[in-house]
């Protein structure tokens with residue numbers, strides 16, 4: 129169960145019940161802005177069970193015939209899987225001794241050195257590819273796919289390579305779907321009514337996550353439990369209501385930046401996923417909270433200064449997890465050169481909890497409101513709950529802000545410029561104008 133504590137964030141609560149009720153109805157009845165993209169609202173219950181079994185089967189095959197899985201995707205077709213695998217398996221997943229394949233993410237940028245490095249790392253190993261693109265035409269993953277498709281075909285021949293390529297894309301349209309049908313790749317679907325940043329609980333996230341050995345049934349169960357909780361139209365019974373209400377109130381009071389903080393290094397990429405979810409959903413029409421993130425306690429030694437004493441336009445949302453799986457106690461040291469023997473025998477979780485409370489009080493006293501999101505132990509069920517909680521609160525928050533939380537018109541601007549500068553047919557005039565602006 130997720131709990132949101134706003135007592136260290138708000139002096140007095142503004143009553144947003146009427147606005148929340150409206151936003152809630154828009155999500156539940158699919159009648160608000162962007163309603164073609166609210167398929168994620170009932171997804172944990174309505175997902176395609178046959179496809180889910182195929183995902184599990186494909187994951188087992190990849191585990192049995194591959195030492196590496198190359199996952200190709202960007203944005204919503206990347207961050208959820210990366211975040212979940214780091215969080216549930218370790219941010220050192222590829223370095224660990226394990227029975228599951230290493231997982232490499234590519235197509236999430238345009239660095240030649242990065243691409244080459246991954247090709248070198250998997251050289252000589254049996255590998256498979258999961259190419260993920262809803263549109264099928266996104267430049268970064270499409271370019272990366274060319275390299276890894278060629279590498280697979282060179283290693284195994286075209287027919288065997290086709291059996292090692294898994295494409296996650298639109299069910300009927302797009303370049304990737306056409307190619308997959310022509311070449312005979314196994315395909316999985318990004319549902320029409322689920323946008324990229326809300327797609328981690330579809331095949332987009334589930335296949336790579338399952339390959340890493342995560343119990344994806346537990347993930348979906350956690351999401352379903354939170355979906356049921358989020359159906360309640362109540363500030364006291366629905367944590368997403370409380371979170372959306374608090375962050376909206378803080379924004380209206382001038383807190384324009386939200387920092388998502390966790391005391392868990394493995395959660396770092398989930399904060400990247402969260403940043404896309406909120407940034408792309410809310411940052412439009414010259415409005416929106418800027419989503420930032422920190423990893424504590426590491427960043428207390430870098431960003432801590434700004435948070436404590438910089439401009440007061442920030443609030444923090446701290447995700448707190450239950451007990452760690454590792455039971456570590458601080459060793460006694462006879463010399464006690466660091467003067468820390470008063471901690472000897474103390475549990476690391478206990479020490480971290482004191483750091484959290486100390487930081488909370490310091491930041492609140494420094495003028496940074498703190499919202500606390502308490503979740504369960506670090507496991508797949510908890511992550512499923514957390515993903516759905518953040519998604520639902522994001523939909524609510526976007527509607528409270530007055531924007532369409534499900535489009536991303538601004539993402540196109542850089543793509544058009546890039547195509548024009550690269551000389552894509554049809555963009556010639558624009559390319560000339562841009563080169564002039566750049567003084568080339």
Ligand code: PA5
Pocket residue numbers: 202203204205260261262263264265266269323324325326408536
């Ligand atoms: O949220 C989004 O829609 C984007 O981040 C997309 O997921 C991203 O641009 C990748 O798009 P596609 O899956 O079509 O390649």
